[in-house]
Amino acid sequence: MAPLISSPTTGVIITGGGSGIGLASARALAEAGRPVALWDLDTESVQKHADEIASEFGVASIGEGLDVSKSALYEPAIKRARSELGSLGGLVHCAGVAHPVPVDHLDEENWDAVLDINLRAEALLVRDLLPDLCQNEGSAVVGIASINAILGNGANPAYGASKAGLLGLTRSLAARLAPEGVRVNAICPGYVDTPMLAPAFEHVPGLRESMESQSMLGRLSRPEEIARVVRFLLSNEASFITAEHIVVDGGVVRAQA
Numbered sequence: 452m453a454p455l456i457s458s459p460t461t462g463v464i465i466t467g468g469g470s471g472i473g474l475a476s477a478r479a480l481a482e483a484g485r486p487v488a489l490w491d492l493d494t495e496s497v498q499k500h501a502d503e504i505a506s507e508f509g510v511a512s513i514g515e516g517l518d519v520s521k522s523a524l525y526e527p528a529i530k531r532a533r534s535e536l537g538s539l540g541g542l543v544h545c546a547g548v549a550h551p552v553p554v555d556h557l558d559e560e561n562w563d564a565v566l567d568i569n570l571r572a573e574a575l576l577v578r579d580l581l582p583d584l585c586q587n588e589g590s591a592v593v594g595i596a597s598i599n600a601i602l603g604n605g606a607n608p609a610y611g612a613s614k615a616g617l618l619g620l621t622r623s624l625a626a627r628l629a630p631e632g633v634r635v636n637a638i639c640p641g642y643v644d645t646p647m648l649a650p651a652f653e654h655v656p657g658l659r660e661s662m663e664s665q666s667m668l669g670r671l672s673r674p675e676e677i678a679r680v681v682r683f684l685l686s687n688e689a690s691f692i693t694a695e696h697i698v699v700d701g702g703v704v705r706a707q708a
């Protein structure tokens with residue numbers, strides 16, 4: 452087999468890096484030698500995990516407590532990441548909320564909150580990171596969408612729309628950034644065992660088992676199984692993949708086809 456293609460060593464910003472898929476992605480990237488900036492609402496968690504990553508993997512790692520729906524906060528945080536990580540050549544937009552409200556009770560506040568965090572933040576972050584992404588060879592962006600982008604979500608239209616929108620945004624950003632050598636992709640996870648699902652498991656008896664049985668593999672995904680695909684898409688191993696989404700769901704979508 453051909454040797455692995457050498458990959459960029461530039462820093463990566465991971466939104467939602469304080470928990471679940473974002474934290475697992477930060478760890479996977481750090482393991483591959485990438486400096487990481489973990490951004491999350493939960494300042495305490497993100498700083499603790501950033502310190503652990505720095506000592507475990509020996510890379511620069513910083514934690515930034517920040518609300519990604521407030522784009523005025525990006526610039527100082529990017530400045531800090533650029534200076535402490537050396538350079539920036541990657542973005543993983545993983546921060547996300549479900550806030551399930553069916554269409555019967557939908558209001559503007561719910562819609563805006565979900566769309567601003569899950570979707571708008573990636574567009575505005577790429578806007579502010581453009582100079583770094585374009586300057587550094589091998590730069591790439593990964594957005595964490597969901598199988599809800601494909602299947603919809605009858606109980607949560609704002610979430611389904613935000614994730615479907617992320618696939619459209621991915622293709623639009625990819626078209627704009629391809630001439631600059633920057634790739635943009637998305638991942639559609641199925642059901643992943645993270646704190647996001649915990650409240651639903653608590654309130655809906657049998658939900659966990661139902662989700663497990665929807666997967667051909669008969670179980671939920673571990674966050675690390677999504678993180679490995681994030682790491683792949685940010686590496687030069689994925690040098691000819693752009694404007695694409697990869698479904699990582701243990702066969703949930705195909706089982707319904």
Ligand code: NAD
Pocket residue numbers: 466467468469470471472473490491492493517518519520544545546547548568569595596597598639640641642643644645646647648
């Ligand atoms: P999680 O709750 O463990 O992590 C989400 C993180 O995002 C949390 O640390 C939270 O504090 C952070 N966050 C939320 N709002 C934020 C804001 N405004 N600013 C900054 N940070 C904010 O959940 P997870 O499962 O790891 O979710 C990560 C992503 O994966 C989300 O976008 C989610 O929609 C997506 N996803 C999850 C699943 C699943 O089954 N868990 C399935 C498909 C897609």
